[in-house]
Amino acid sequence: MTWIAALPMYNVTPALATVWREWLDDVLRRVSPACHIVEPDEELHGFWRRPNVLLSQTCGYPLVHGLNEQVQVIATPRFDAPGCAGADYSSVLVTRAESQFDSLAACRGARAAYNQDDSNSGMNVFRHAVAPLARKSAFFSAVLRTGSHLGSLRAVIENRADVAAIDCVTFAFVCDELPELAQKVRQIGLTAASPGLPLIASNNVPRATIETLREALNEAHRTQPERAKRLRLKGFSALPLADYERIEQLENEARAAGYAHLV
Known part of the structure; x- marks a missing residue:
């Protein structure tokens, strides 16, 4: 083989x-x-x-x-990335740098972006963070699947979405490699951690x-x-x-x- x-x-x-x-x-x-x-x-x-x-x-x-x-x-x-603890990681909740949103709770009625339906960091922990705020009803006015974390970041930056959950390791690499993108978003929270x-x-x-x-x-x-x-x-x-x-x-x-x- x-x-x-x-x-x-x-x-x-x-x-x-x-x-x-x-x-x-x-x-x-x-x-x-x-x-x-x-x-x-x-x-x-x-x-x-x-x-x-x-x-x-x-x-x-x-x-x-x-x-x-x-x-x-x-x-x-x-x-070695903010949001990591041992082998666990979280996702960074981001919005546009100039947006009015200062927390996930403030994003009711906003537009969300996520990478894939089977992503823990982009969808699952995002869903978990929103769940107690949604009160068993729709929380966002629109949800956009982008195909990747970079796609979600760009959707937020380009005003096609207002908030996204980005794997904290990916976000650390974006800060290292693509600082011009990282500077256009602002962190408003961190999700629960998982392996x-x-x-x-x-x-x-x-x-x-x-x-x-x-x-x-x-x-x-x-x-x-x-x-x-x-x-x-x-x-x-x-x-x-x-x-x-x-x-x-x-x-x-x-x-x-x-x-x-x-x-």
Whole structure:
């Protein structure tokens, strides 16, 4: 079997994507030099389920909604970013820098943007934050699905939406790489925390190789401190799958409050 790998999640700019690819190549050379780094040519749900994925990264929401049956969690990165605590992360609630909104509660009747229906950081924790404010009714006047966190930021900046929830790691990278965008929005809150985006492998990867991958992650981190700083990496945690049940808990709390959908 020819192993493949890809890191599709935090490539905020082409320059940052290059650094992530260099990091991934370093990790793989320590584990399986013949593994091919690829650009997924299909939607990510299909890619993550391919039987020859040696290393990739997914969102926790699809992980707990069926993907966990076909993949193994290798490790969860710990990031140096405001809104992160250990291997947990939150989302930053943002509005335009010049808008009148000073809190999420003040956004009743405003327009929301979110990235994807299956995003924990862009949709699930956003829904959870709105749920106690909505009082079992529609909270926003319109909801726009943008396809990405950068798309949501641009929707807010371009006055196509008023508020969005942005993965705090993504937002930290935007501040680093695209400061002109970051300066056009203002933070008005932070969502509840949950485990961060896990690194995963196919169930076909032997357990011994999973352990070798974990060792390679830590070694690549230790030997390239400047690169780790650029990628805001503090290290990796081997979280049990049960920790990701926190994501379902947030979903269930929103549903119990009568707010099943971001509306």
